[in-house]
Amino acid sequence: MLAARGLDLAVLPASTNVERPRNPEHGDYASNIALQLAKPTRTPPRELATAIAEALKQEKAIKDVDIAGPGFLNIRLSAGAAGELARVVVTQGKEYGNGTALSGQNINLEFVSANPTGPVHLGHTRWAAVGDSLGRIFEAAGARVTREHYTNDAGAQLERFGRSLYAAARNEPTPEDGYGGEYVKEIADKITGESEEDYREQGYRLMLAEMQKSLERFNVHFDVWFSERALHEGGAVEHAIDVLRKNGHIFEKDGATWLRTTDFTDDKDRVIVRSNGEKTYFAADCAYYINKRERGFDRCLYLLGADHHGYIGRLKAIAACAGDDPEKNIQILIGQLVNLMRGGEPVRLSKRAGTIITLDELVDAVGVDAARYSLARSSTDSPLTLDIEEITRQAPDNPVFYVQYAHARISSLLRNAQEMNIDKGELKTEQISHEKELDLLKALGEFPRVVATAAELCEPHRVARYLEELATTYHRFYDNCRVLPRGDEEVTDLTRARLWLVEAARIVLANGLALLGVSAPERM
Incomplete structure (x- = not known):
């Protein structure tokens, strides 16, 4: 599209932000690509957005594109394209939700x-x-x-x-x-x-x-x-002192050996070896951190108790004294x-x-x-x-029961389908068009993003809250969209498409619970 307008393709950014709008009325996805390209192409953003929208509308997977504000693109997928997600989830199975947000990181999680x-x-x-x-x-x-x-x-x-x-x-x-x-x-x-x-x-x-x-x-x-003993018995404490001394942060005072942590925002300098020659607990802290880094961990994550707030400054100072980036190589969470x-x-x-x-x-x-x-x-x-x-309590207002029950309810439905000799067969995505079906697909599509965000922010509660929202979305779907035929009703392509969607929901619930170390029961 840029080439057709005589614009330089070199201005294309390495990546652009495509996200789910908070308001479903704004479409399935939103992008600010026109705003990103406006300045380097010297084109008004709404003019550029209009051109991009027209190009996108030529794609079969896209139903419509609206332009909002100064040039935001609100994109709606066709029913068939949205339904493809069910195939993706079922095909990937236990791998669905996995991503690359922390790819390459070697984390020591203590x-x-x-x-x-x-x-x-x-x-x-x-x-x-x-x-x-x-x-x-x-x-x-x-x-x-x-x-x-x-x-x-x-x-x-x-x-x-x-x-x-x-x-x-x-x-x-x-x-x-x-x-x-x-x-x-x-x-x-x-x-x-x-x-x-x-x-x-x-x-x-x-x-x-x-x-x-x-x-x-x-x-x-x-x-x-x-073992803490291993630090003392294996010479790791002495080694750490040597490392810190070579980095220029060790000094002697009153017969004791100190680490000058105040150079790195700690509230006071710390004694490593007392005047009587006894090594302090802080010396072991230094040795332990340096030991982790020398074992090849590029990120050391400490999960400490509520009474350990004072450790944040001193541990980050240890990292800085060791020559590391305290904002990158060490992280301390207080529970x-x-x-x-x-x-x-x-x-x-x-x-x-x-x-x-x-x-x-x-x-x-x-x-x-x-x-x-x-x-x-x-x-x-x-x-x-x-x-x-x-x-x-086995009640809907108990979150763990609510989420596990959703999985068990789906498992029961799939067992019933099997007993009725109904196979989900080939997925015909154009069958998925009901509002509640599309709502469920949107919820399932959010799972990889939730996992990535939970990883980046160190917040597993995001997965739990997502599962609760997904369970609610599934129950609404189930209440509005009958899956299995009744009596002499025939099995249709819609039946099979909804079985794909139900199986996808089961997989995501199970995968999310597994991330929390919680079982996904098939019966309750």
């Missing part, structure tokens, strides 16, 4: 990272659900992902845990700074040994194995369980607290764990699906309150 001194509890559980979902979404967007748990198996907390186990084995009171709860006695009874060191080391391994079992039960698998209720009343504290509610107790109370979906469907920026009775 989350949960609970101390091996007690069971995984409610404070860790939100990040378990969100972190695992993020890993699935990142992979769907084309990234390579390593899910990593950082185990704090060095330092004072593990020493206190060992003393607590040792005391429990001897029926002595819990040390003043120790750990309480029935789980301490349960673990102590499994330990064979005489010294506090025996109880510390065996107890640590038993507790770690229990944490791993609880997380696997929650459909959370880690590729790497990284807010979760409160658990039952019938509007706070759930009582765990008997086994003392002052906390464990992940296993949450799963026992509501199940994996309800817990994971409910924890992932809200932005982590805000505190979250879950009511056990609400998230387990």
Whole structure:
């Protein structure tokens, strides 16, 4: 079209923005290409938009093109072209929704990272659900992902845990700074040994194995369980200090070794080695970050608890001191607290764990699906309150039930079609023209964009909210468009076309639930 008007093709942009209008009355797609080309072609945008619209109308797949405002193009597809999406979804199956938004990225995704001194509890559980979902979404967007748990198996907390186990084995009171709860006695009874060191080391391994079992039960698998001890025992801390010193950010003061993090917006400089020669926890933080980068990860993502806001500045400063871009190579997300209720009343504290509610107790109370979906469907920026009775109710106002029921309802319809010996056969896309059919197609077409956006913004709740909207759109379609024939009615091309559309909806619901680590039941 540009060549026909004598315009230079070199002015064409490398990419242009084509999006779904918020108002369906504005068409299926909208583009600002005429505005992009107006200046380099020295052509009024509406004049250019008119020419582009006329060219687009020659395509069979396009029903109409309107021009809005200074030169926006609102494009409507023909019924046949819109219906092709059903074929695409069914053909791609489990791959539909996958894309390339994060293609080429090698991401280290660290989350949960609970101390091996007690069971995984409610404070860790939100990040378990969100972190695992993020890993699935990142992979769907084309990234390579390593899910990593950082185990704090060095330092004072593990020493206190060992003393607590040792005391429990001897029926002595819990040390003043120790750990309480029935789980301490349960673990102590499994330990064979005489010294506090025996109880510390065996107890640590038993507790770690229990944490791993609880997380696997929650459909959370880690590729790497990284030991803090390994940083100290393998020389990684000393290596990190050497790297930071070579970069010019280490200095000595009052007999201690410091990292000058204030050069990179941290609120104060940080001690790496105390004057007595003892390395600080911050030194391990430095070593751990540098270790990740040297393992080949170009993006290190930390998912930290609500009490870790102060870590953002210091971790980004570590990246900068290591010579990296703190806006590119490291990212820290802070998750807010979760409160658990039952019938509007706070759930009582765990008997086994003392002052906390464990992940296993949450799963026992509501199940994996309800817990994971409910924890992932809200932005982590805000505190979250879950009511056990609400998230387990089989009612349309319970989001996880609502979405899973839509999948089960479709599965039931497809089973009925099979029992009636109705095969969806060849898709004749021109049969798909009803308003509710087209609404469902538009919703299905949004899924890849939702996945890409959720990956880019690290917001898995976007997938959950999309699924809820899709379930609503499907139910409206089903209520207005009969799929299977009744009585002696014949099977028609419309029947088969709607079966394609129904199968496409089932696939997208299943794919979306899988990204959240939630099952897609065929019966409920």
